[in-house]
Amino acid sequence: MIDVQRLRVLRAVAEHGSFNKAAAALLLTPSAVSQHVAVLERSLGAQVVARSTRGVTLTQAGRIMVQAAESVTAELAHAQQQVDRLGTGHTQLTVATFTSGGRLLLPGALARLTAAHPDTVLHVREGEPEASLPLVRQGAVDLALAYHFDGPLPGQVSQNSSMQWTALLKDPLRVVLPEGHRLADRAALDITELAAEPWVLGCLKTEAYLRRYAERAGFEPEIRGTTTDYFFARSLVAAGMGISLIPSIALAPHVPGVHTVPIKEPAPTRHIGVATISRRRDHPRLATLIKALQEQAAAVESASISGPAQRP
Template sequence: MIDVQRLRILRAVAEHGSFNRAAAALLLTPSAVSQHIASLERSLGHPVAVRSTRGVTLTEPGRLLVEAAETISAELDQVRHEIDRLTADRPRLTVATFTSGGRRLLPAALARFVAVHPDVELTVREAEPETAVPMVRTGSADLALAYHFDGPLPLRAGLDWTPLMDDPLWLALPREHRLAGRDSLDLAELAAERWVSGCLKTEAHLRRYAERASFDLRVAASTTDYFFAQTLVAAGVGVALIPQVSLAPDAAVALVRIGHPRPARHIGVVTPRRRRPHPYARALASALAGAVER
C-alpha cells in the first residue's frame, strides 16, 4: 500500500525541485526526505525521482504519483470542508464568481435562492476562473460561476462543468467614431485603432487574432474592469472588446456586432463531483440557470 505521507513528501519534492528545499518546507531533514522517497520507491518497485546537479527530476511513475497526491489532497480538503458544513450551527454555502457575472447574473439567482433558503449562511468571493476553480476543488468554495474562451475549460478530476450561456463579445466604439453606425465589423477593419483592454484574457484573444491577421495591436489602456474600460472608450481613449454580460447600459459608447466567426465567452457553473451533491449548491445552480433564461 502506498503511504499518503510519502506522497505528500514526493509532491513537495516535485514542487521545490530538490530534496533540501522540500525538507525545509516540510520542516524535515534532507536525510528524512531521502529515506521517505527511498521507502516509497521500494514499496512501488520503481524509481520515482532522479537526482542530478541541476536538481530532482521525476520519472513517469513519479509524475503519476504526484498527480494522484494532488487529487487525494483536494479530496481530503473537500471532506474536511464537508464535515465543517455538516457540523455547523447553520447550513453554509460559499460561492466564487468572476466580477461581471457577480454583477449581472448572480444577484437575481441569489434573490431567488435566499427567498427559498433564508436559513443558509451565504459567502460570496470574487475570483477569476483560474482561482475560483481550484477553490471548488479544495472545498473552500461549494460552487463557482466561471467562464472560458477558446476550447474547453481545463478541469481536474473530481469537478463538473454545467454550461449556462454563451456570452458574445461586442465592439465598443466612441459614439462619434467613423464606424459607429455599422451593423457589424471585422476586427481587421480596426487594425489601425488604439485599444482599451478590459481583461487580460480578452486582450490575449485579441492579440492572437492580430497575429493571424498580421497587424500590430496598439493597447492604449489596460484594466481588469470591463465597466471602467467602457468609460475609457466613451472618453475617446480607444476601442474595446466587451462581453455582452459586461455591457454597461449607461455607457456612452456605440456597440457594433463582430463579424463571423463571432468570439464569445462560455459561462457555466463548476461544482465538485460527489456521490451526494451539495443540496444548496445544486439549488443555486438551478437558480442561476433560471436567471440566464430570464
C-alpha cells in the same frame, strides 16, 4: 496506509511544477518535499513524478494520487462544515465568482437558494477563475462561477479531475467604439477592419485574447491603455482614447458616448459556467443553486442582452 500530508505535498508539487516552488509554498525545505514524495512512492510501489532538469511532471500514478488528494482535501473541508453545523444549526455555503458574471447571474440565484433553504449561511468571494478554481479543488469554496475563452475548459477541469464543469452561458465579446466613429453604424465588423485602431482594454486576459485574434488576422494591436475595470475602459473609449473589446454581460450599465458592434463569426467568446466537486454536485443546496444559475443564464439569453450599449 497513505499519509494525507504526503498527498498534500504531492499536490503542491503538481501545482508548482518543482520541488523548490512547492517547498516555498508549503514553508518546507526542498529536501523535505523530496523526502515526502520519495516515501509516498515507496509506500505505493510506483513512481509519482518524473524528474528532469526542467522540473517535475506527474506520472499516471501521480495524476491518480493528485486527484485523490483533491478529493480528500475537499471532503475534509466538507466534514468540518458538517461539524460546525452541529453547533449552529446552519449550513454554510461559500461561492466564488468573477465580477461581471456575479453581478448579472448571482444575486437572483442566491435569492432563490435562500428562499428554498432559509437556514443556509452564504459567503461570497470575488476572484478570477485562476484563483477560484483551486479553491474549489481544495474545498475552500463549494462552487465557483467562472469562465474560459475559446479553447479547453479551465485548468484541471476534465474527465480526470475531481471537479465538474457545468456550462451556463456563451458571452460573445463586442467592439466598443466612440460615438461618431466611422465604423459605428456597421451591423457587424471583421477583426481585420480594426487593424489600424488604438485599443483600451478592461482586462489583461482580454488583451492576451485580442493579441491572439489579431495575430491570426495578421496585425499587431496598438494597446494605449489597460485597466481591471470594463466600465472604466468604456469611459476611456468615450473620451476618444481608442476602441475596446468587452464581454456582452459587462456592457451594463450604459456609458454615454459609446456604441457597440458585434464581431463577425467566428466571434471571440467567453464561456461561463460553474465548477464544483463532482461528488458534491448533487448536494441539495448546491443542486438548488446550480439550477437557479441555469435559469438566470437562460433568462439572460432570452432577453437578448447582446447589444445593450447601442445608442439609447
